[in-house]
Structure formats: structure tokens, C-alpha cells
Amino acid sequence: RGDVLQIEVAREAGEIALAVSGKKGSEPYTGNDLKPGVFTVTVSETDDYLIRITGKNATGKVAVKRI
Numbered sequence: 237r238g239d240v241l242q243i244e245v246a247r248e249a250g251e252i253a254l255a256v257s258g259k260k261g262s263e264p265y266t267g268n269d270l271k272p273g274v275f276t277v278t279v280s281e282t283d284d285y286l287i288r289i290t291g292k293n294a295t296g297k298v299a300v301k302r303i
Contacts, residue, residue, distance in 0.1 A: 237282040242303045245270045250294030258283035272296075276303070 245252060247270060256265040256277055264285075265277040279285060289298050 237280065239279045240303050241277045242274065242301045243277060244274045244299040245272050247272050247294060247296040251292045252294045252298060253290045254298065255288045256285055258285050
């Protein structure tokens with residue numbers, strides 16, 4: 237609860253999608269066709285979270301860090 241995730245997207249080509257979802261059903265973040273940059277997501281509930289990154293013809297990187 238209250239954790240902040242810093243997400244850095246360095247997309248060079250294609251599409252990248254990201255979803256952060258909890259086992260209890262919460263979805264703090266869902267995004268499609270992410271643009272390059274850095275943003276944060278705050279998790280409001282205590283839970284175990286799954287971070288799913290998907291891509292379509294994508295090159296680059298996605299880094300997720302708890303800050």
C-alpha cells in the first residue's frame with residue numbers, strides 16, 4: 237500500500253502496452269501504445285501485483301522500479 241512504481245519507456249519502434257494488476261482485482265494502471273518517457277504509478281491497496289508488458293513489433297526497453 238502506498239508504493240510508487242517508476243516506469244521508464246524507451247520505445248524505438250512498434251507498440252508497447254503495460255498493465256499493473258493486483259491478485260485481488262485492482263488495476264492501478266493500464267496503458268496501450270506507450271510513448272517514450274518516465275512516469276509513476278502509485279499502488280493504493282496492499283496486494284501482490286503482476287506487471288504485464290506486451291509489444292507488437294516493438295524494440296526498445298521498459299524498466300519498472302519501486303521508489
